[in-house]
Amino acid sequence: MNPRLFFSLIAASLLLAAFAHYLTENEIFQFVTASIAIVVLAAWLGKATESVAHYAGDRIGGFLNATFGNAAELIISFFLVREGLFDMVKASITGAIIGNMLLVLGLSVLLGGIKYKEQKFNAKLAGHNASLMTLAIAALFIPAIFMRELPPVKIETLSIVIAVVLIIAYLLWLVFSMVTHSDFLADLDPQESEPVWSKGVSILMLALSTVFVAIVSEWLVHGVEHLSSSFGWSDLFVGAFVIAIIGNAAEHSAAVLLALKGRIGGSVEIAIGSSLQIALFVAPTLVLVSLLIGRPMDFVFTPFELAAIAAGSLITISITRDGATNWFEGMLLLTVYIILGTAFFFV
Template sequence: MANKIFMILTLVGVPLSVIGSLMHWPSTILFVIYCLTIIALASFMGRATESLAVVAGPRIGGLLNATFGNAVELIISIFALKEGLIGVVLASLTGSVIGNLLLVAGLSFFIGGIKYKRQLFNVYDARHNSGLLMFAIIVAFVIPEVFSMEMNEQKTLNLSVGISIILIALYLAALFFKLVSHRGVYQSETEGTDHEKEEPEWSKGKAVAILFAATIAVAYVSENLVHTFEVVAESFGWTELFIGVIIVAIVGNAAEHASAIILAYKNKMDIAVEIAVGSTLQIAMFVAPVLVLVSLFFPTSMPLVFTLPELVAMVSAVLVTVIISNDGETNWFEGLTLLAAYFIMGIGFYLL
């Protein structure tokens, strides 16, 4: 049923997006059309990556889902950078971190926990990811904020570029560690038992083709979506911060949201957790640094300096998630705790 709805939304939304942008429809109407179209396209990206995950396993499947899900946000952010909307980009990165850790993981734990009393996932991956999360958010994001107080703009940008290069290098090393040098070394008891008999929804070729087509469509719609931000903000009384943290982050990460929740409901917690946490790591250690480097080619460069509320929100999200997930098991109440934290932060950002 849900797949049919997303199919209809895609078939209607893509043509309407093209017609609306050419005919210059009101920005508020276009904003709604673009958001719904991106979410519908993201559902196809999620189904395609799930099909690939059946063939490739939970780690690679989670990585693929996170990568193509984050590709949407990366595209939106690059167009926003081009328009000089630095605040929206930094806010959307914040929204992705707290959205993946609190909203996606929270909903996954909650929905899966309603069906199953106790859900297990790879405790070794959880601890490995916890260390990286603490490093990426608390070290790499807090340092520029603190040091920038004693620096001019150029030195702050130079520091951001240096940190970005280190983050990208460490992220690539982390992928090599998990997928090559230590693949299978830290395997959980549940891993590999649930995925053997499952048939993928689509063949590998069809899944890749759909991913490619959906990403191109999302790129087009995302560019138009960025142009509606300022008008929509004025119409609804929203700040750039709220649009970035809540709206752009939810729309940009729609693929991961849907996939992680569905997989948790099917008790495939290894890949559900890999999507939520792996996507956060990719945002913090790859997407954010890439955006810093890409911004050097635009008139306005973006330093890796967040506002104090953004930093506090991200650090809090990391600490809560690490404490809850470090034991390798979860239940509906832990999911509800993560969701409560997300809504508290959401109210705060709305009222700022």
């Protein structure tokens, strides 16, 4: 797309969202325009991340995309926590985890597999990702199992301990994967694409797009409650699929684009890395932040949410463990996502 046309589209979507937020009282219109703006901003964020990845490699580029892409989920969830909408927060966390593993990776593998018969990535990285997913599942299941045996005060303490431990584990994973064993987990994909911008401009674009995502995310939250009540949708469905799909727009654009260029390693790093970051860093951070703002949130997820995360992790581990993908495996991931989405809609 022509750069002038691209930035004109960004400006138009932002102006429309601002008009709806400040000058109208129709909350559905506000939600729709804010959602469109976030999706357009995600395309900007994806281009900036791809350009940064050219200079830093797919490992660091994927990490940056996951981090800046998850900024939308983190910011949206922060405002939901501030409003005391804990059920929707946990649902959005669930949706972000399974959305990245099943929808983002599924689309990337499917579309990339249609263009290339088979795409390969580092199998050792896939093995470590599988171990981290198992850790995340265990951490989410334990509070839910013990909640019937422990009083609320102890559940809150257990949640804090788990949150701190998961954050430490995630930070140690970053040290392991990007410092001490970076060569061990090196990318297999060649860096053949040309960067969109220079290194400095790429970083600036990454920062600017994230700032605008943060602003529009706050506008989005204002229409969430009205949306669920107007259509009769549960907080679980709105949080796990509506908000999660919008929040994952950045990962969608960047991951699919890399897969179509034959760089499935970058797609896997974005999709799986984003899910792990949500489970091991974003969710625990929200638990700790909730304490600071005087609205403590526990780490207890519903059986529906736990089942969805476990099912998503199981199929993802099964498909990625060999370090190779094809279009059929992408279809399997998307099938599980559709099944879960249908089940959540009827809850």
